Amino acid sequence: EAQVTQNPRYLITVTGKKLTVTCSQNMNHEYMSWYRQDPGLGLRQIYYSMNVEVTDKGDVPEGYKVSRKEKRNFPLILESPSPNQTSLYFCASGLQRNEQFFGPGTRLTVL
Amino acid sequence: AQSVSQHNHHVILSEAASLELGCNYSYGGTVNLFWYVQYPGQHLQLLLKYFSGDPLVKGIKGFEAEFIKSKFSFNLRKPSVQWSDTAEYFCAVNPNNNDMRFGAGTRLTVKP
Numbered sequence: 001e002a003q004v005t006q007n008p009r010y011l012i013t014v015t016g017k018k019l020t021v022t023c024s025q026n027m028n029h030e031y032m033s034w035y036r037q038d039p040g041l042g043l044r045q046i047y048y049s050m051n052v053e054v055t056d057k058g059d060v061p062e063g064y065k066v067s068r069k070e071k072r073n074f075p076l077i078l079e080s081p082s083p084n085q086t087s088l089y090f091c092a093s094g095l096q097r098n099e100q101f102f103g104p105g106t107r108l109t110v111l
Numbered sequence: 112a113q114s115v116s117q118h119n120h121h122v123i124l125s126e127a128a129s130l131e132l133g134c135n136y137s138y139g140g141t142v143n144l145f146w147y148v149q150y151p152g153q154h155l156q157l158l159l160k161y162f163s164g165d166p167l168v169k170g171i172k173g174f175e176a177e178f179i180k181s182k183f184s185f186n187l188r189k190p191s192v193q194w195s196d197t198a199e200y201f202c203a204v205n206p207n208n209n210d211m212r213f214g215a216g217t218r219l220t221v222k223p
Binding site: 033035040041042043044045048058090096097098099100101102103104105 | 115117120143145147153154155156157160162201203205208209210211213214215216
C-alpha cells in the first residue's frame, strides 16, 4: 500500500531533550516536506527536500533540522525542543511540489 | 504579503444543506489549486485539484470547486452535506510551481 508513515504518532517530552520524528514513504517520491499545523494558522512548511542530499528551509525552520540521506526517509530533528514547538506535525511526499501525500501526523507536546 | 485566505473559520450546517467554503489567494502567475479535507484525528486527504482546463473541478464525495481567475478564488461546494462531512477543510495554492501554501482552514460541523 502506497503510504507515508511517521513515528511516533504521539510524543510528550521536556524542554531541551533532543528528539527525532521519522518519516518514510514507499512511493519513490523525490519531494518530501515537513509541516506544522497550529489552530488558526493552517499548515506551515518547516523544511523541504527536492531530492537526496538536497534540503531547504520553508517558512518556519527555526529550531528544526532535517536530513535526506535516502530517498525514502526524511527525519525531522529537534535538537533542543521548546514549548512553542508543541504542535501537530505532518510529513508529506510527492513526485513534485505540486501534489503531496500526507502522513498520519505526529502530535508533539513539549513541557 | 502573499497569502491564501479562507474567510470562514467555522461553519455549522444541518444535514442536506448546501455548502460553499470560500478561498481566495493573492499570488500572480500560474497557480495550481487544491482542497484538502482532514477528518477528526486523521491526516489530510486530497478532495480535488485544479491545474488547468475546465475551471469547474469535480472531486471525491460529491465535492466540486470553481476556479475564477478574475476573482483569485477557488471556492468549494457541495449541494447536500452529510453528517460524515464534519471535518476541517484546507485550501492550498501551489504558485508558479513553488511550495504549497495553505489557508488557515475552515472547520465544518454538520448537525444530524
